[in-house]
Amino acid sequence: MRTSLVTTKGQVTIPVAVRHQLGIHQGDRVGFVYEDGKVIILPVIKDIEAAFGLISTKQSASLDEMEAAIQGRGREQ
DSSP states (O other): OOOOOOOTTSOOOOOHHHHHHHTOOTTOOEEEEEETTEEEEEEOOOSGGGGTTSSOOSOOOOHHHHHHHHHHHHHOO
């Protein structure tokens, strides 16, 4: 287990081995999840391409249908 000290401001340094395993670099954001008495650190997805495939649906729309929906949205206001 890797360890780190907590500063007076509640900050910790993520050990380099863990940063490498998670692909975390300077300036990246991380999220924290508390589960069953443990804290889980997760890298925050920073681009839409990384999220591709996370959500599935049974509906589909053609490009024309999407364009029509976008154009119609401005008229609703």
